[in-house]
Amino acid sequence: MSTAGKVIKCKAAIAWEIKKPLSLEQIEVAPPKAHEVRIKILATGICRSDDHVISGAFAMPMPILLGHEAAGVVESVGEGVTCVKPGDKVIPLFLPQCGKCKICRSTRGNLCSENDLCGKGLMPDGTSRFTCKGKALHNFLGTSTFTEYTVVHETSVVKIDAAAPLEKVCLIGCGFSTGYGAAVETAKVEPGSTCAVFGLGGVGLSTVMGCKAAGASRIIAVDINKSKFPLAKQLGATECVNPLDFQKPINEVLFDLTSGEGVDYSFEVIGRTETMTSALASCNNNIGTSVIVGVPPSASQMNVDPMLLFTGRTWKGSVFGGWKSKDSVPKLVSDFMGKKFILDPLITHTLPFDQINEGFELLQSGKSIRTVLTF
Numbered sequence: 001m002s003t004a005g006k007v008i009k010c011k012a013a014i015a016w017e018i019k020k021p022l023s024l025e026q027i028e029v030a031p032p033k034a035h036e037v038r039i040k041i042l043a044t045g046i047c048r049s050d051d052h053v054i055s056g057a058f059a060m061p062m063p064i065l066l067g068h069e070a071a072g073v074v075e076s077v078g079e080g081v082t083c084v085k086p087g088d089k090v091i092p093l094f095l096p097q098c099g100k101c102k103i104c105r106s107t108r109g110n111l112c113s114e115n116d117l118c119g120k121g122l123m124p125d126g127t128s129r130f131t132c133k134g135k136a137l138h139n140f141l142g143t144s145t146f147t148e149y150t151v152v153h154e155t156s157v158v159k160i161d162a163a164a165p166l167e168k169v170c171l172i173g174c175g176f177s178t179g180y181g182a183a184v185e186t187a188k189v190e191p192g193s194t195c196a197v198f199g200l201g202g203v204g205l206s207t208v209m210g211c212k213a214a215g216a217s218r219i220i221a222v223d224i225n226k227s228k229f230p231l232a233k234q235l236g237a238t239e240c241v242n243p244l245d246f247q248k249p250i251n252e253v254l255f256d257l258t259s260g261e262g263v264d265y266s267f268e269v270i271g272r273t274e275t276m277t278s279a280l281a282s283c284n285n286n287i288g289t290s291v292i293v294g295v296p297p298s299a300s301q302m303n304v305d306p307m308l309l310f311t312g313r314t315w316k317g318s319v320f321g322g323w324k325s326k327d328s329v330p331k332l333v334s335d336f337m338g339k340k341f342i343l344d345p346l347i348t349h350t351l352p353f354d355q356i357n358e359g360f361e362l363l364q365s366g367k368s369i370r371t372v373l374t375f
């Protein structure tokens with residue numbers, strides 16, 4: 001029996017308030033309005049950005065349906081949708097590509113003005129498609145994938161190869177693309193260069209892979225959890241450094257390791273202001289580039305010695321790896337299918353959706369890289 005045009009009752013994991021486990025409940029998912037798409041989610045990864053919302057570091061309106069790294073199948077479409085049809089395999093895009101704004105019209109940049117990084121948590125028309133116990137739920141970055149069904153705007157979804165394994169390519173919806181793109185798209189790492197990657201979670205390890213693919217000759221992996229080092233080496237790190245093993249600041253350690261020159265490219269893939277400044281100070285004082293990938297804590301401020309920038313360093317940020325999302329995600333899926341990169345080592349755990357809170361505990365305790373939840 002077709003569900004098109006009807007409200008779907010299904011299971012979802014709701015964040016009612018911060019610092020509490022997610023609550024598995026039945027929700028109602030309204031049919032897609034014009035230019036919207038309802039998706040049956042089949043696999044979703046747990047990314048640290050979801051956890052930043054739960055911890056309160058990334059301020060979002062509550063209650064909210066988190067999750068932004070997923071893959072699924074289109075269940076139905078609203079009026080006027082032509083980019084996908086029911087049955088298509090798709091990846092929701094937490095960074096939309098509207099095709100109309102200044103950035104979408106430009107060959108440069110990827111931060112479509114329709115993005116919801118500031119956290120409105122509603123569809124573009126200002127309403128929600130999710131309710132639970134009579135209360136409307138906010139969406140997260142226009143995606144919300146911790147649910148059996150979600151509704152997204154047509155600018156926030158793209159069709160992918162029908163043969164793609166969804167429980168793997170869901171990582172292309174965030175972690176892999178974000179980290180890998182920071183190196184190859186945002187920094188445009190050059191062959192033979194020296195890189196430092198701060199933070200070796202699913203995103204940081206993907207940055208390591210990107211640096212390697214770009215031909216970096218040295219990739220220094222930095223983390224305070226040394227259990228991350230074997231995988232970092234397997235994916236391309238040439239050396240691993242634990243800041244806790246040294247008395248001096250990590251930027252000085254990295255200068256020592258590079259004969260006083262600093263690295264060519266550094267990446268902060270943690271989400272802490274202290275490490276953002278350390279990563280900046282670790283790169284060459286004149287031609288070094290440092291990229292902020294970790295989500296900065298809401299309302300935080302940085303106090304930086306301007307001399308770090310005066311001497312010529314470049315400091316930039318990277319959302320979704322600098323990729324224009326709709327254009328790039330299908331290509332990244334094809335590249336995965338063509339074995340141009342691997343995702344398997346990043347997926348350390350696969351759990352049924354019901355065990356979502358265990359997945360968060362694995363992330364919080366530093367035991368997992370990516371947990372993929374299947375439905």
Ligand code: CND
Nearest residue numbers: 048049199200201202203223224225270271294295319320
């Ligand atoms: P995850 O928590 O898996 O990895 C972070 C790593 O940093 C862990 O291995 C920690 O041990 C390590 N770490 C923590 N503190 C320090 C420290 N002081 N020094 C060195 N290492 C440390 O997170 P993830 O890989 O899922 O995500 C990483 C960041 O990327 C996080 O802030 C997330 O919110 C952000 C992100 C950004 C984007 C984007 O578009 N820019 C998209 N998704 C996630």
Ligand code: ZN
Nearest residue numbers: 047049174175
């Ligand atoms: Zn993410």
Ligand code: ZN
Nearest residue numbers: 098101104112
């Ligand atoms: Zn746009």
